[in-house]
Structures are given as C-alpha cells and as structure tokens.
Amino acid sequence: MSPHRKLKPDSLNPDTPSSPQEKLKFLVFSLAVLAAPWPLAGGYLTNVLIFVGINSMLALGLNLLLGYAGQISLGQAAFFGLGAYGSGVLTTRFAMNPWLAMAVVAVSVAAFAFAVGFPVLRLKGHYLAMATLGVGVIAHIAFNETVDLTGGPSGLSGIPNLAVGSFQFDSDLKNYYLVWGFALVAVLLSLNLVDSRVGRALRAIHDSEVAARVMGVNARLLKVQVFALSALLSALAGSLYCHVMTFISPTSFSFHVSIELLTMVVIGGLGSVYGSILGALLLTLLPEMLRAFQDFDIVFYGLLLISMTIYLPGGLVRGIPALFRRLWPVRRSHA
Amino acid sequence: MLRLSGIGKRFGGLTALQEISFRVAPASITGIIGPNGAGKTTLFNIATGIYPPTEGAVLLEGKDISALPPEKRARLGLVRTFQNIELFGKMTVLENVMVGLHTQTKSGIFACAFRMPWQLREERSIRERAKRWLDFVGIAELAGVEAGKLSFGKGRLLEIARALALDPKLLLMDEPAAGLNSKETQELAKLIKSIRDRGVTVALVEHDMDLVMEICDSLVVLNLGSMLAEGTPKEIQDNPAVVTAYLGEE
Numbered sequence: 001m002s003p004h005r006k007l008k009p010d011s012l013n014p015d016t017p018s019s020p021q022e023k024l025k026f027l028v029f030s031l032a033v034l035a036a037p038w039p040l041a042g043g044y045l046t047n048v049l050i051f052v053g054i055n056s057m058l059a060l061g062l063n064l065l066l067g068y069a070g071q072i073s074l075g076q077a078a079f080f081g082l083g084a085y086g087s088g089v090l091t092t093r094f095a096m097n098p099w100l101a102m103a104v105v106a107v108s109v110a111a112f113a114f115a116v117g118f119p120v121l122r123l124k125g126h127y128l129a130m131a132t133l134g135v136g137v138i139a140h141i142a143f144n145e146t147v148d149l150t151g152g153p154s155g156l157s158g159i160p161n162l163a164v165g166s167f168q169f170d171s172d173l174k175n176y177y178l179v180w181g182f183a184l185v186a187v188l189l190s191l192n193l194v195d196s197r198v199g200r201a202l203r204a205i206h207d208s209e210v211a212a213r214v215m216g217v218n219a220r221l222l223k224v225q226v227f228a229l230s231a232l233l234s235a236l237a238g239s240l241y242c243h244v245m246t247f248i249s250p251t252s253f254s255f256h257v258s259i260e261l262l263t264m265v266v267i268g269g270l271g272s273v274y275g276s277i278l279g280a281l282l283l284t285l286l287p288e289m290l291r292a293f294q295d296f297d298i299v300f301y302g303l304l305l306i307s308m309t310i311y312l313p314g315g316l317v318r319g320i321p322a323l324f325r326r327l328w329p330v331r332r333s334h335a
Numbered sequence: 336m337l338r339l340s341g342i343g344k345r346f347g348g349l350t351a352l353q354e355i356s357f358r359v360a361p362a363s364i365t366g367i368i369g370p371n372g373a374g375k376t377t378l379f380n381i382a383t384g385i386y387p388p389t390e391g392a393v394l395l396e397g398k399d400i401s402a403l404p405p406e407k408r409a410r411l412g413l414v415r416t417f418q419n420i421e422l423f424g425k426m427t428v429l430e431n432v433m434v435g436l437h438t439q440t441k442s443g444i445f446a447c448a449f450r451m452p453w454q455l456r457e458e459r460s461i462r463e464r465a466k467r468w469l470d471f472v473g474i475a476e477l478a479g480v481e482a483g484k485l486s487f488g489k490g491r492l493l494e495i496a497r498a499l500a501l502d503p504k505l506l507l508m509d510e511p512a513a514g515l516n517s518k519e520t521q522e523l524a525k526l527i528k529s530i531r532d533r534g535v536t537v538a539l540v541e542h543d544m545d546l547v548m549e550i551c552d553s554l555v556v557l558n559l560g561s562m563l564a565e566g567t568p569k570e571i572q573d574n575p576a577v578v579t580a581y582l583g584e585e
Contacts, residue, residue: 196447216409
C-alpha cells in the first residue's frame, strides 16, 4: 500500500460566516467602514469612498455571478444604468417617492434580467460574453436616444437627494453612511448566500455543470436567478448613485464601466465577497491617480487584467496572504 | 427498475448504439461489459439524460423518462458516477456531499441570504447527513479537504458518497474500479454489495472482469453498439460469442 499522504483541512471558501472568526471578520470590517470617514474629516476622500461603496455593490453582484456561478456578464452597466435612470426618471418626471421608486426599479430590473437571462444564459463562454455585451450596448444606446425621458446625452438633472422625514442625505458624510449601509447589508447577505444550499449549488455549477445537474441541481434556473440577483444589486447601486449625484448622463453607464467592474472582481478575487470590496476600493482610488492618462486608462485596465490573470489568478484577496506566507514562512508545530 | 427499450444513437453518420433493450431488476447489481468502443458510456449518458437517444425509450419504474433533463431524473432517483470522476474540485469533501443533498432540501435564494430559522435547521441537517455518508464510504477524516486534492481512489469514494446522498433508487457507476489498485478494488466490491443490500439497484460499466464476475447478479454484453448477450455471470463466461468478441477468433 502506498503511504497515505496526510491531507490538511483547507479553508477553501474564505467566506464562511458560520464560523466564529468569520463573524468577527465581518464585525471588524463593518467597524472599519463606519470609522473610515473620521480620520478623513469629511474631506474629498469621503466623497471617493461613497463611490467605492457603490462600486462594491456592483462588483459584489458581478462576483456572485462570475466568481461563484462561473457565468460572465459584460452588461452589468446596463442594470446599473437602468437603476439610476429608473429612479432618476420616476422621481423627477413623475415625482414619485424616492424610496418607493428605488424598490419599484430594483424589482423591475431584476424581473427584466430574469426574462433576459433565460435565453442569454443558455450560452456559454465567449457567446455569453458577447450576448451580455449586447445587452449593455443596447441599454447605453437607449439612455442616449430616449431624450424625452432621460435627457439623452446632455443628461438628467434635478434628481432629489434621499430623505427620511426632514433628514436630507445632502452631504458627503451622510451619503457615505447611506451607501455603505446598503453595501454592508449586501455583503452580509452575500456571505450568507455563498455558504448555503444555494451557494454550494452555484459553486458546483462552476466546477462541473454536468455533475451538478446529475446531482439534481437545476442549473439553468439557478443561473438565471443569480443573474437576476446581480441585476438587483446593480439596480440598487444605480438608484443610490443617482440620488447621491443628483445628475446622471449615459457616459456613466457605458461598456467601459462593465469592463471596470470585471477588472475589480478579477483583481480583488473571483469567488470572494471581500475580494469584491478590495477590487472596488483599488479600482476606484486608482483612476484618481491616473487622471493624467485620461482616456488611456482602459489600456491600463487591460494590462492590469492580463498581468493579474497570469501572476495572481486568485486575486489580491488570496494573493497577498500567499505572498506573506512565502516571505515569512510560518513553522507549523507538528500536527 | 430500469428498462431500456430499443435504444439507438447516431452521432452524424456514426451509429454508436442500435437496438439496445434490457431490464435492470430491482435491488440487483447489473454489469454492462464489452470491449472498448462498444458504446457503454454512451448508454449511460442516454440513461441519465446527458443527451437524448436517436430512437427508443428509457423507462424508470415503468415511467418513460426519455425526455427529462438529468436534474429531473436525479429527483426521480436515477443517479450516476463518472468514469473520470466529476467532483466539485474547489469545494471541500464535505461540501461535495452536501450538494448531493440538494434535491432533498428546499431553502431558496432568499431564505439562504436572510438565514431564516428553518434554513439554519435545514443546513444543520444537511451537514449531519453529509457526514454520515462520508462515514459510510470511510473517508470521514477527509471532510475538510479540497476535493480536487484527493487521490483517485478517495475521489471515487467521495463520488459514491455524493451519489448516495441523493437517496437514489438506481445508481449507475461508470467504471468504478478504473484507476484503483487491487486492495482498493476489493474494498469497492464490498462497498457496492453493501449499497445493493441497502436496497439501491446498481448498474455498472466495468472492465475489471474479476470484479464483475464477483459482484454482479446479471450481465449485459455490448459489442460495436449492439447487444451481444445477456445472462448470469456463469452463462456469459460460457458464451462462445462473448469469448470471440473479447479474445478474437481462434
């Protein structure tokens, strides 16, 4: 008999909220988020961190789809835009209550994604990428061309801030807590989801769709469900974005944005909830530093994507700990 | 239990299977044997709904399931293992078996995201039952290991545990002994018999004749996509047509 190789337990899914240290991790993360504006004293960086929060929700939505279920979407900007324009149009042109508008839009966009998802998610790989890209391009054209509703290329202005009673979310600091409140809930629910019956089924589809189906997993339905969920998160992010900005225009929802989101997820770590946040943080701060390159920043994203997939395919969230282990190997006591 | 009736399969101009008809008796072990290229795996793929037959029907307990996708067949109790082991490689051993309990549980996307009380109860029960299946095949100590890191033999056991978690009526095993050493094969024989003794009907494709002759109650022999013979292991061993197909003419 060959000597039995001793295998050590792995912590494969870095986000398993059932264990106490994962609960602690979420608590520390939440406290860090809540405390972050303090040292910044409401300055310019607080404003940037609002967009980190919005991008985190978008990246999280894409990561559930791509990192967990293994299905690519290059059309996430469409759902982001539908959320923003939905809320923007309903609150300005129809004077709807912003919170009600947000809920109506989120549910409608999820239903729309569900309907689109059924034919589109039958496709795989490159074909799926092309089809979702098509959805993104069509939505972008629609934002530009329906001038009566959206204001077209010149944008939609006069969108009200969100408010609770007489309390207006009208400063960077207030909006920071508004957006991150939503983002933290999204993180918590995602952590719950990925370590559950549904989350395991999603990861199973990713690893071997045939085996998942033979195990009784309705892969087609589940893929469409998670696609709709990612659209729902994107639409909520869009609604928040429009109320924070009070002005939106189609350029914020172009193909470019979908690629940025993809880069965030890959850089942060596919299949990691916290990786999505890390990716969103880096890729939101980075353009602030890359202002000088202007339109060439997409070249930079491309290079970043290529080098990450070659050198750190697990993303920073796994790559950094691995790097530390290599630099300072921990001598483990014999188990 | 399972009845195949006039199954034929053509891939373009190539006829992979024709006129395959046989029954798998309840609580028996049926072996499907034949030289390479006889169409054994194709037959399994048709039985489990990976692809449809060109002609003929698949009946499970008298019900025509020919048009059902694999996930629906799994819910009816028809499960399989794969020749090259199809594990969920990036998930833990325990999680693999937990996926096997998917059909017997029902928490949806919202119940899971919001950790509803009944979802937490269900989750505990999934974990308990998955552990028991790992115990049953004897790899409980590997529960926390990444499935992709298992040796071939342990991976095979995991695949069987995962399939059993579905509480199948009929388990199809595609070359379960392939890649196993003789000791592992002996343990596998014991395991397959104990699965049958639990009331699960087993059908297997296998090349290891010692194993087949030892554990199977009846055998079906395929050659070049057609049925060559059917009978007990003893009858098959004495069948001149089978001997010719395997060893060639003298």
